[in-house]
Amino acid sequence: QLQVQESGPGLVKPPETLSLTCTVSGVSITSRGHFWGWFRQPPGRGLEWIGSIYYGETSYYNPPLKSRVTISVDTSKNEFSLQLRSVTAADTAVYYCARQGGGSGWYLSHPIASWGQGILVTVSS
């Protein structure tokens, strides 16, 4: 049974770097056919895609965040990570890691079938 779990600091000072890790259990992160992604939701607002990575190689980022974001994979630990640089209060949100899968067509078009529980990250000095 696939499980994904976010971890990291709940408070980050501006303009530091927000760093989160997603631990994957129940399946290898190198299994083909799935994108692994990061999403966020500011308090009281909707969902936003941050970026996704495939097989530890190809990555895609949301253009408004692209200059500040890096997503990487550590296959030895079966986990993937998010780094968001130069944060401001506007980056305060619940951050989710997730796996896409189970749809038809290209993998990035697949639904987000497995979500972590989310982690609240507050950006404040």
Add this chain to the structure above:
Amino acid sequence: SYMLTQPLSVSVAPGNTARITCDGNNIGMKSVHWYQQKPGQAPVLVVYDDSDRPSGIPERFSGSNSGNTATLTISRVEAGDEADYYCHVWDSSSDHRLVFGGGTKVIVL
């Protein structure tokens, strides 16, 4: 950039049918996925690829997609269906972006 528009809220009496729309340019050409999110919880996939249901999702949840509008339909609404609902597509036309609608609050009267 591609945008998805959803109504802010939909109100429905128990036992009736709720229809949540998701408007986007030629959305009928894309695969649309729908999520349910209750307060303090992660989203849950309820419909994928326009009209398919994951295992464990009741048949009361159904979807359709044509032209410029995708629709999530909840039949025989129950109190437990009160939640926020989001549509989602992959936009291949600009930087391979994943796009979400703004979300619709379903209020069970």
